[in-house]
Amino acid sequence: MATVDLQLRDIHKGFGAFKALDGVSLDIAAGELVCLLGPSGCGKTTLLRCIAGLERQDGGAIRFAGRDVSELPPQARDYGILFQSYALFPNLTVAQNVAYGLAGQGRDAIRARVNEMLELVGLTGSEQKYPAQLSGGQQQRVALARALAPSPSLLLLDEPMSALDARVREHLCGELRALQRQLGITTLMVTHNQDEAMLMADRIAVMNHGRVEQYASPQDIYRAPATPFVAEFVGQGNWLPFERDGEHARVGDLSLRLHSAQRGAGHAERGRLFCRPEAVVINPPVHEDNLFPAQMREITFLGNRCRLSFELDALPGHALLAELAPESMPRLSGAEIWVALPPRSLQVFA
Amino acid sequence: MQQVAILHKPRTLVRRWPADLADRLFVQGGQWLLLALLLLGVLLPLTAMLWRGLAGDPGQGGGLAAASELVASANFRWLLGNSLKSALAVVLIVVPLAYAFAYALQRTCVPGKGLWRGISLLPLLAPSMLPGIALIYLFGNQGVLRDFIPDNIYGFWGIVLGQVIYTFPHALMVLLSALALADARLFDAASSMGASPWRAFRSITWPGSRQGLFAAACLVFTLCVTDFGVPVVVGGDYQVLSLEAYKAVVGQQQFGRGALIGLFLLLPALLSFAVDLWLRRRQRDAMGGRAQVYHPQPSRGRDGAFLLLVLLVSACLLGVFGMAVYSSLVKFWPYDLSLSLHNYAFSELPGGWLAYRNSLLLATCCALFGGVLIFLGSYLLEKTRQSPLTQLLRLLCFIPMAVPGLVLGLGYVFFFNLPANPLHGLYGSVTLLVICTVAHFLTTAQMTASAALRQLDGEFEAAALSLKVPLLRHFFRVTLPICLPALLDIVRYLFVSAMTTVSAVIFLYSPDSLLAAIAVLNMDDAGNVGGAAAMSTLILLTSAAVSLLLAGASRGLLRRSQAWRAAPGH
Numbered sequence: 001m002a003t004v005d006l007q008l009r010d011i012h013k014g015f016g017a018f019k020a021l022d023g024v025s026l027d028i029a030a031g032e033l034v035c036l037l038g039p040s041g042c043g044k045t046t047l048l049r050c051i052a053g054l055e056r057q058d059g060g061a062i063r064f065a066g067r068d069v070s071e072l073p074p075q076a077r078d079y080g081i082l083f084q085s086y087a088l089f090p091n092l093t094v095a096q097n098v099a100y101g102l103a104g105q106g107r108d109a110i111r112a113r114v115n116e117m118l119e120l121v122g123l124t125g126s127e128q129k130y131p132a133q134l135s136g137g138q139q140q141r142v143a144l145a146r147a148l149a150p151s152p153s154l155l156l157l158d159e160p161m162s163a164l165d166a167r168v169r170e171h172l173c174g175e176l177r178a179l180q181r182q183l184g185i186t187t188l189m190v191t192h193n194q195d196e197a198m199l200m201a202d203r204i205a206v207m208n209h210g211r212v213e214q215y216a217s218p219q220d221i222y223r224a225p226a227t228p229f230v231a232e233f234v235g236q237g238n239w240l241p242f243e244r245d246g247e248h249a250r251v252g253d254l255s256l257r258l259h260s261a262q263r264g265a266g267h268a269e270r271g272r273l274f275c276r277p278e279a280v281v282i283n284p285p286v287h288e289d290n291l292f293p294a295q296m297r298e299i300t301f302l303g304n305r306c307r308l309s310f311e312l313d314a315l316p317g318h319a320l321l322a323e324l325a326p327e328s329m330p331r332l333s334g335a336e337i338w339v340a341l342p343p344r345s346l347q348v349f350a
Numbered sequence: 351m352q353q354v355a356i357l358h359k360p361r362t363l364v365r366r367w368p369a370d371l372a373d374r375l376f377v378q379g380g381q382w383l384l385l386a387l388l389l390l391g392v393l394l395p396l397t398a399m400l401w402r403g404l405a406g407d408p409g410q411g412g413g414l415a416a417a418s419e420l421v422a423s424a425n426f427r428w429l430l431g432n433s434l435k436s437a438l439a440v441v442l443i444v445v446p447l448a449y450a451f452a453y454a455l456q457r458t459c460v461p462g463k464g465l466w467r468g469i470s471l472l473p474l475l476a477p478s479m480l481p482g483i484a485l486i487y488l489f490g491n492q493g494v495l496r497d498f499i500p501d502n503i504y505g506f507w508g509i510v511l512g513q514v515i516y517t518f519p520h521a522l523m524v525l526l527s528a529l530a531l532a533d534a535r536l537f538d539a540a541s542s543m544g545a546s547p548w549r550a551f552r553s554i555t556w557p558g559s560r561q562g563l564f565a566a567a568c569l570v571f572t573l574c575v576t577d578f579g580v581p582v583v584v585g586g587d588y589q590v591l592s593l594e595a596y597k598a599v600v601g602q603q604q605f606g607r608g609a610l611i612g613l614f615l616l617l618p619a620l621l622s623f624a625v626d627l628w629l630r631r632r633q634r635d636a637m638g639g640r641a642q643v644y645h646p647q648p649s650r651g652r653d654g655a656f657l658l659l660v661l662l663v664s665a666c667l668l669g670v671f672g673m674a675v676y677s678s679l680v681k682f683w684p685y686d687l688s689l690s691l692h693n694y695a696f697s698e699l700p701g702g703w704l705a706y707r708n709s710l711l712l713a714t715c716c717a718l719f720g721g722v723l724i725f726l727g728s729y730l731l732e733k734t735r736q737s738p739l740t741q742l743l744r745l746l747c748f749i750p751m752a753v754p755g756l757v758l759g760l761g762y763v764f765f766f767n768l769p770a771n772p773l774h775g776l777y778g779s780v781t782l783l784v785i786c787t788v789a790h791f792l793t794t795a796q797m798t799a800s801a802a803l804r805q806l807d808g809e810f811e812a813a814a815l816s817l818k819v820p821l822l823r824h825f826f827r828v829t830l831p832i833c834l835p836a837l838l839d840i841v842r843y844l845f846v847s848a849m850t851t852v853s854a855v856i857f858l859y860s861p862d863s864l865l866a867a868i869a870v871l872n873m874d875d876a877g878n879v880g881g882a883a884a885m886s887t888l889i890l891l892t893s894a895a896v897s898l899l900l901a902g903a904s905r906g907l908l909r910r911s912q913a914w915r916a917a918p919g920h
Contacts, residue, residue, distance in 0.1 A: 087810050146813075150818065
């Protein structure tokens with residue numbers, strides 16, 4: 001990664017007895033897009049507002065490009081922000097909104113800049129419209145143009161997609177990402193939607209209870225969640241309680257083989273095994289490790305894939321999930337199936 | 351990674367002043383200034399009043415000994431009884447009537463709602479003496495309808511009738527808002543379960559408006575107990591407490607005694623205010639965010655019955671006000687009924703047109719300075735970081751609502767008339783009248799402003815800050831244009847209130863700062879009822895004209911800004 005552009009060190013923030021931020025440290029490289037992902041109340045928006053200077057942290061340091069801005073008011077920091085509601089001024093036209101932060105420059109310079117920004121977001125020709133006359137997606141683009149017009153060196157996005165419907169959302173995620181890449185602007189985005197985070201981020205910081213649980217690339221977050229919370233929050237998962245038995249894990253009467261990386265010392269004697277549904281193999285054509293008989297309970301058709309709910313014969317009453325492509329469905333016949341839990345896919349949590 | 355040069359800028363980040371100096375000055379300075387004004391205009395006068403009433407020097411009728419003596423006296427009990435009896439009677443008449451009227455306007459399909467609403471608000475546009483004066487012309491010894499009542503109008507029934515008219519719009523406004531919002535889904539559910547309209551009323555409408563009903567009753571009761579405009583005109587020998595406080599201070603210079611009675615008048619107001627707050631807290635969020643607005647369906651019988659009631663009430667109000675206007679135009683009642691402007695020849699009276707000019711000046715200053723100040727103050731309360739200071743300011747803004755004008759006026763006398771007070775020079779000036787009037791009507795205006803401001807996106811200020819736009823400029827560029835209709839509403843409210851108010855300012859005027867509404871009182875006192883009617887009519891017309899003008903301006907404004915107000919984008 002390139003040079004560090006935004007540096008957060010041990011940020012604390014409390015509201016009364018409630019700890020909104022409990023020692024958050026993050027480094028964001030120049031030009032990177034980082035997502036703060038977490039459930040509502042995890043502190044991600046508070047963190048964004050602290051960076052923006054709209055909230056004052058109780059402790060810790062914030063640096064933009066090596067400059068300590070911890071104590072500076074919002075006006076003296078150097079960022080643009082896109083709010084969840086966009087906060088477009090309804091009484092000003094699109095052009096006036098975009099020009100709002102450009103005071104002090106010449107009239108012609110402002111007009112040129114507004115045109116440039118509107119061209120950038122593809123809204124040339126809407127200068128004289130009011131925000132109420134635009135669609136949600138267009139409003140978002142105006143807000144983005146307004147935030148970028150004063151040439152900030154950091155862009156903050158606060159749940160930018162939550163006011164849009166699902167179809168527009170995916171399209172705009174892609175567009176926003178392309179624009180961010182094109183401009184090379186360091187960007188921090190807050191979202192509670194894991195799909196958005198996966199789609200857009202270079203790195204994701206998963207937050208819970210005011211702490212960063214894991215800070216890694218989307219692939220690593222999904223494949224190797226660092227904590228049970230991350231595993232549970234991102235994607236679907238199966239959980240099996242186990243007790244350690246040498247190099248194996250004992251689940252009820254079953255003995256599961258573990259991958260070498262998971263066998264090492266320092267692991268707890270008991271805990272939970274985690275396995276993604278798509279890693280579960282149903283009725284494998286050849287023998288696999290950890291192959292057990294099971295009863296199929298329910299099949300849910302999800303379009304591009306099928307979700308299958310089953311119970312291991314040795315673990316009745318404990319519903320587990322598998323996901324597979326629809327074309328492999330014909331191989332199923334009857335409620336009796338064989339299920340393989342490949343050792344590579346099993347992850348151990350204390 | 352190839353980067354586009356669109357974000358490159360030659361810019362210096364070094365500034366001579368802290369970037370937020372102007373904002374800090376605006377917010378902090380504004381809030382502290384507000385605190386100073388509220389202390390001066392609300393808290394200190396009330397403290398002075400308490401001190402004067404409870405620990406005052408002997409000889410002026412104050413102090414605890416005087417208090418117990420006062421309470422024990424037969425005269426005081428008689429006055430208290432009179433006040434309570436007439437106020438209760440007014441509550442029992444006005445509240446059900448206003449409830450039915452509000453129900454007709456909000457929950458039925460009566461035609462011409464705007465017209466009835468306008469007529470019902472007429473009493474707000476004139477001083478409270480006007481209904482009394484009209485009653486004298488209607489039922490007085492030489493009244494046109496003299497034979498319709500057995501005894502004469504002066505006394506209990508005069509006060510009750512006059513105050514019914516005076517308090518009707520006040521009760522109506524509270525009940526209109528209590529009945530304004532209804533969740534259509536509840537009514538659909540009720541009718542799908544086979545509930546009759548009466549049952550639906552009892553189980554949905556009634557519980558939802560009970561609190562408003564109580565608030566209206568409290569408001570009316572407090573207004574009646576503290577009003578002296580009606581009793582002074584048609585009270586006759588039926589004396590009440592508020593009049594006694596006025597006489598003690600203005601007539602006998604018994605400041606302590608006036609303060610004591612003022613404290614008594616503060617009690618019902620404080621009590622009902624506290625209960626109202628408690629009820630309001632219990633009934634929070636009755637209307638959820640997903641509720642659908644209820645639109646009444648036509649129903650012949652119901653609409654007919656309510657139309658009849660609305661017509662009757664409107665006819666009475668129009669009759670009373672028409673009578674006042676007519677009597678002001680009659681040459682010499684009841685002997686020469688030819689029309690003339692004889693009664694409007696104020697220049698022949700002491701004070702004369704000066705009183706009207708003063709009132710215009712007072713109303714204009716209150717509306718403009720008060721309106722701007724209150725709106726800016728509300729902005730500083732609503733759109734800045736909450737702190738102990740803003741909490742304190744909110745509390746102080748709330749106090750005037752619970753304090754009757756008479757009590758506030760007495761407080762001003764005690765505070766500003768202190769020789770040691772450096773602001774003593776203001777005493778008797780129009781400036782002090784402006785301060786007192788703005789303070790008197792502060793709460794309602796501030797609540798209107800706050801409600802309008804709260805409808806704005808909470809992130810507007812944050813967006814402005816991130817774009818490095820000074821807060822004051824943002825206020826003028828965005829906040830004010832969006833809230834202009836609400837500001838005009840506040841201006842209208844303050845203007846009309848200042849035009850018609852008597853209760854607080856009656857203790858504060860000097861010959862040079864005589865007001866029109868007080869001139870009405872004085873003329874009536876001197877037996878010049880025709881002149882009093884004429885001056886009341888003039889006040890009524892001025893208030894009505896300004897209200898219409900501002901309503902027109904507001905409508906034009908809304909039309910011009912239709913493009914951006916049309917549809918909330920999200």
